[in-house]
Amino acid sequence: MVEAINRLEPGGFSRYQDYLESAQNNLDFGLSAFIKESPQWEYFPAFCRNLNLNARFWPLASHHRQLEGLFDSKKLQAALSFQDLYVGLTPYEAPAVFSLLQAIELNQGVFYPLGGFAQVSRELLRLVEANGVCCLFDSSVAEILVESASTGLRTRGVRLQNHHVIPADLVVSNVDLPYTNKYLFSRLHAQSKDHDTRGFSSxxxxxxxxxxxxxxxxxxxxxxxxxxxxxxxxxxxxxxxxxxxxxxxxxxxxxxxxxxxxxxxxxxxxxxxxxxxxxxxxxxxxxxxxxxxxxxxxxxxxxxxxxxxxxxxxxxxxxxxxxxxxxxxxxxxxxxxxxxxxxxxxxxxxxxxxxxxxSLSRGAVFGLKHDLGQLSVLRPGRKHVGGGKGLGEGGKEEGREGGGAIEGMYYCGASSRPGNGVPLVMVGAKLLSDMILQECFPE
Ligand SMILES: Cc1cc2nc3c(=O)[nH]c(=O)nc-3n(C[C@H](O)[C@H](O)[C@H](O)COP(=O)(O)OP(=O)(O)OC[C@H]3O[C@@H](n4cnc5c(N)ncnc54)[C@H](O)[C@@H]3O)c2cc1C
Structure with a gap:
């Protein structure tokens, strides 16, 4: 690595080390505070060094600008920022805090599951079945059923494409959140704003x-x-x-x-x-x-x-x-x-x-993009919040007041919090299951 970087840019390796150190600081604090939602304060002092406004590593500066300030080599600039793709941003608009992606790849390395990625799903299936979960396959959900109770709206279960109804007190949709809100509720409860107005990745x-x-x-x-x-x-x-x-x-x-x-x-x-x-x-x-x-x-x-x-x-x-x-x-x-x-x-x-x-809205494989307006608490949460107005013919918001919060309706997956990528989706699923257990069994 030393040789390869110094060949592209004499003396570049020491700046590369500085860059990776700041990237690791972003990762250590960012992972605990913004992804796992449980800040590990021991990492805060190092993160603060990145926060020094006069330093090269201000985390909200443009990622591209930061790299341009560090390296003359266009190749190094490009090689140390293409990972911004995973969060649906270009290095020109991504904040430099996303150098945390380089810290993951270059400091920790990338894992490959032997047998291919499907091996991860197979292992998860084995684990959940061993814990008593019943899984149905080839059973697409056509509609999430909602009823009006005295306390407001609440989920009643799901109707499958084959018309079979599965009653349930609680529904978690792992289908892309903007798609779920626009297409998996009856017109009265559907919402189009996440699908039609939010920013998507690529x-x-x-x-x-x-x-x-x-x-x-x-x-x-x-x-x-x-x-x-x-x-x-x-x-x-x-x-x-x-x-x-x-x-x-x-x-x-x-x-x-x-x-x-x-x-x-x-x-x-x-x-x-x-x-x-x-x-x-x-x-x-x-x-x-x-x-x-x-x-x-x-x-x-x-x-x-x-x-x-x-x-x-x-x-x-x-x-x-x-x-x-x-x-x-x-x-x-x-x-x-x-x-x-x-x-x-x-x-x-x-x-x-x-x-x-x-069912990936607009074919966006990395879900909603992770710009500052859709990051952390600004990203759609894990619980249905309402606010929609029901959709009329042609999927346009109709202005009816059908859209209160739906009790018992939850989300996980790339377009919800914390965001895209298998590790983040798994963190989100864990946080969601903790939240549901806490709500259902507060003792
Ligand atoms: C080519 C490619 C390579 C990638 N490489 C990586 C990588 O190396 N590392 C990484 O971390 N991430 C990678 N990603 C991103 C990663 O795959 C996603 O972030 C992750 O799969 C999102 O998980 P999810 O649970 O939100 O959605 P999904 O994994 O898409 O799961 C949603 C599930 O819901 C199902 N579904 C849809 N509609 C319905 C319905 N109506 N009823 C019932 N079920 C339905 C879908 O079939 C799907 O199985 C890659 C993505 C792509 C496309």
């Missing part, structure tokens, strides 16, 4: 590729960051054609982010993407002599109305552009000249499938 195109040969130049995790062709060429890569941007004065790193979050106009010329090649760690993912690769390409979320032929055509265009750009990058930068010949199976998941199959 969507992604996932390519699941099988190869009839190993791709040795890929590591378990490889991140490709947008760069000018001249820079790629200078480092031994081959020109792909049409990706310079120098003449138009485009900064490829910024263009890659803005195409996803700001302009919402996908541009295959400037892409950041992540490649997961788990066979380096886990031989169970493919037969010997083969390779299994997941490519994650960030792309804009879908419109709030959604549907229609235009949307379908736009998605097909994005997928074709992304596919070509990724394969061209493999060929030019990684020297994988024969990569297309080796591709024997492909499955692609795009924004429309994320929305339709997994």
């Amino acid at each position: 969507s992604v195109i996932s390519f699941l590729w099988a190869f009839d040969r190993p791709l040795p130049s890929l590591r378990h995790h490889t991140t490709f960051l947008a760069a000018r062709e001249e820079e790629v060429e200078a480092e031994g890569g081959r020109k792909e054609g049409g990706r310079s941007g120098a003449k138009e004065g485009i900064d490829p790193a910024k263009a890659a982010w803005e195409a996803v979050f700001k302009d919402k106009r996908f541009d295959g010329r400037f892409l950041n993407f992540y490649v997961h090649a788990p066979a380096r760690t886990d031989t169970s993912v493919c037969p010997p002599g083969h390779d299994a690769v997941m490519v994650l390409v960030p792309c804009p979320v879908l419109g709030k109305e959604g549907g229609g032929q235009e949307e379908e055509e736009e998605e097909a265009r994005m997928i074709a552009d992304a596919r070509e750009a990724v394969l061209a990058r493999f060929e030019s930068v990684m020297g994988m000249e024969d990569v297309r010949d080796g591709l024997i199976h492909e499955r692609v998941i795009g924004p429309r499938e994320w929305r339709e199959k997994y």
Whole structure:
């Protein structure tokens, strides 16, 4: 690491260490105070050092500005901020406190569950069943049932797509919160504000590729960051054609982010993407002599109305552009000249499938974004709070007063508090179960 960083920027490693120290301070205090909601004050003094207004590490400054102040190398700036994607922000708008993501990845490391991610779900299932929980599969909820009691509104259970009704005193929706509020209540109790007016993270195109040969130049995790062709060429890569941007004065790193979050106009010329090649760690993912690769390409979320032929055509265009750009990058930068010949199976998941199959509002795979207005206590909470006005024909708020708080209605998952990502969702689920137990059994 010392050598790699100093090669990019002489003397850069000591500033990298300072940066990671401040990132760890953000993580230590931020995790306990804002994520687990139980501040560990022993971390506060170190966090306060970051709070010194004159210092380089003021946590509410722009993350990009902070990195620009520390490093001249555009590569280092980009490599130390692409993780902002996970919280649905660009480094230009993300507060520097999100350097806590780099502290997780670079100080602690990333865990990979042997057997693939489904192994985590299988283990959770085994645990909950061993504790007496009955799980139903392929049983989509069509509606959360609400009744008027003398004390106000309260949940009565759920109705499944197959019309079967499951009575319940208490309902926890793990389905994306904005989707739940807009689509899983009757029109009288539905609310559209979370779905229609809040800020969303990004969507992604996932390519699941099988190869009839190993791709040795890929590591378990490889991140490709947008760069000018001249820079790629200078480092031994081959020109792909049409990706310079120098003449138009485009900064490829910024263009890659803005195409996803700001302009919402996908541009295959400037892409950041992540490649997961788990066979380096886990031989169970493919037969010997083969390779299994997941490519994650960030792309804009879908419109709030959604549907229609235009949307379908736009998605097909994005997928074709992304596919070509990724394969061209493999060929030019990684020297994988024969990569297309080796591709024997492909499955692609795009924004429309994320929305339709997994009920993710607008296809936003990281839920609501984590900007300052949707962070911590400003993020939707775990309990239904009401305030909606019921929806009329076409899903528009109707102005009827149908929307009081619904007793017994709770939420967990990426768009509720504390936020997105498996660890945060698990923390939120634990906090929710503690809250419900406290409310139901106060003694
Ligand atoms: C390609 C990709 C890679 C990712 N990689 C990582 C990673 O490496 N690490 C990480 O921490 N996070 C990662 N994430 C993010 C992570 O997957 C999410 O943050 C997390 O799964 C959110 O959990 P959740 O419980 O809110 O939602 P989900 O995991 O989406 O669970 C919600 C469940 O509700 C079900 N459902 C939907 N509608 C209904 C209905 N009407 N009735 C009944 N059930 C319904 C869905 O099928 C789904 O199973 C990744 C996401 C993507 C898309």
